[in-house]
Structures are given as structure tokens and as C-alpha cells.
Amino acid sequence: MKGLRWRYTRLPSQVEDTLSGEEGEEGEEEEEKEAAPAPAPAPEDPVEPQLAEASQVLGASEIRQLSLHLPPRVTGYSWSLAFCTARDGFSLQSLYRQMEGHSGPVLLVLKDQDGQIFGAFSSSAFRLSKGFYGTGETFLFCFSPQLKVFKWTGSNSFFVKGDLDSLMMGSGSGQFGLWLDGDLYHGGSHPCATFNNEVLARQEQFCVKELEAWVLS
Numbered sequence: 128m129k130g131l132r133w134r135y136t137r138l139p140s141q142v143e144d145t146l147s148g149e150e151g152e153e154g155e156e157e158e159e160k161e162a163a164p165a166p167a168p169a170p171e172d173p174v175e176p177q178l179a180e181a182s183q184v185l186g187a188s189e190i191r192q193l194s195l196h197l198p199p200r201v202t203g204y205s206w207s208l209a210f211c212t213a214r215d216g217f218s219l220q221s222l223y224r225q226m227e228g229h230s231g232p233v234l235l236v237l238k239d240q241d242g243q244i245f246g247a248f249s250s251s252a253f254r255l256s257k258g259f260y261g262t263g264e265t266f267l268f269c270f271s272p273q274l275k276v277f278k279w280t281g282s283n284s285f286f287v288k289g290d291l292d293s294l295m296m297g298s299g300s301g302q303f304g305l306w307l308d309g310d311l312y313h314g315g316s317h318p319c320a321t322f323n324n325e326v327l328a329r330q331e332q333f334c335v336k337e338l339e340a341w342v343l344s
């Protein structure tokens with residue numbers, strides 16, 4: 128009987144131990160649930176760029192797509208048309224003159240005679256230079272027809288170089304990702320190490336139909 132009483136007296140404590148163990152596990156599970164990180168909030172809709180005037184090269188869809196790839200620091204910046212061939216003529220020197228007084232980033236967009244749209248984002252305004260300038264924010268892009276963006280690879284720092292008779296962006300092995308002549312009429316595009324880009328136009332050599340340079344500020 129003593130043994131039986133021992134079982135009866137011990138049984139409730141065993142049950143209590145079991146229950147307390149389960150409660151402890153449940154408490155731990157609740158703590159784990161409480162400690163679990165909250166899901167990341169859904170990204171907000173991008174701020175629509177404000178253009179001072181209409182673009183003759185980019186439509187609303189292209190502008191929206193490009194805005195998603197611009198550096199975060201220029202989000203909400205207004206786009207001012209500093210230069211366009213329709214208004215200012217086909218002249219690289221005119222482009223440089225229109226860039227004077229601007230230091231902020233520039234979006235260069237152009238349409239060639241084949242109707243292909245492509246261009247570049249430069250972290251600095253275009254200017255005459257002895258060497259290459261710019262930062263890793265610089266990139267090339269093309270619509271074919273969907274947007275393709277070619278960011279800096281980190282392999283070199285040949286971002287932008289401005290001569291009197293040419294404007295070059297990206298380089299490697301003697302080729303330029305994008306270059307334009309002094310008349311802003313003839314240009315070329317080749318794969319380059321700076322951006323690991325495709326040929327932006329349908330052919331490596333192209334003729335410009337329209338070109339615009341937008342200052343973001």
C-alpha cells in the first residue's frame with residue numbers, strides 16, 4: 128500500500144511536471160514567435176520624375192522605367208532639358224556650353240536613325256577633360272524594346288571623357304561603350320569592360336536623329 132500511495136502521491140507531481148514542461152515549451156514558442164522579425168514592408172511606388180518640358184525621345188513609360196534605376200539620391204529631382212539637338216543644333220561644343228554652371232548628374236538620351244533609343248546616366252555634368260571623370264553611379268542603357276541597364280562592373284574607372292571632337296563613356300581594350308563625334312551626328316557603341324554592356328544600337332556605328340541632355344537637380 129505504501130508503494131501504491133507513493134504512486135498516487137507522485138502521479139500529480141508528474142502530471143504537473145509534464146504540464147509545466149508543455150507550458151514552458153509553449154512559452155518558448157510564443158517568445159520565438161514574438162522574436163521573429165516582421166516581414167519587410169512593401170516598397171513604395173517610385174516618385175514620378177518631374178520634367179520641366181516634354182521629351183521628344185522618351186515617352187512616359189521609358190521615363191518611369193529609367194527612374195527606377197537612378198541613384199536614390201536623385202529621387203524626386205526635377206529634370207531640366209539643358210540641351211537638345213532640335214533646339215540647340217548638332218554640336219558637341221554647344222552641349223558643353225549648355226552644361227556650364229551645372230554640376231549635378233545628367234541623363235543623356237538619344238534616338239538614332241533606326242529608331243533605337245539608348246543613352247547614359249552620368250554622375251557629373253559633361254565637360255572638356257584631359258582624362259576620365261565620374262563615379263560608379265554612371266551607367267549605360269538601351270531600350271530593345273525593354274529597358275536594359277548596364278551598371279559599373281568595378282573593373283576600371285573610365286566613366287566619361289570629353290574632348291573637343293568627341294564624347295566617350297566607358298572604355299576597355301580600345302573600345303568605347305558609347306561615343307559621339309563633335310557634330311553629335313555620328314556615334315558608336317561597343318562592349319566595354321567598364322559596364323560589360325551590349326552594343327546599345329542595332330549596329331556598332333549609328334547616326335543620331337535626336338539627342339537630349341537632362342540635368343537632374
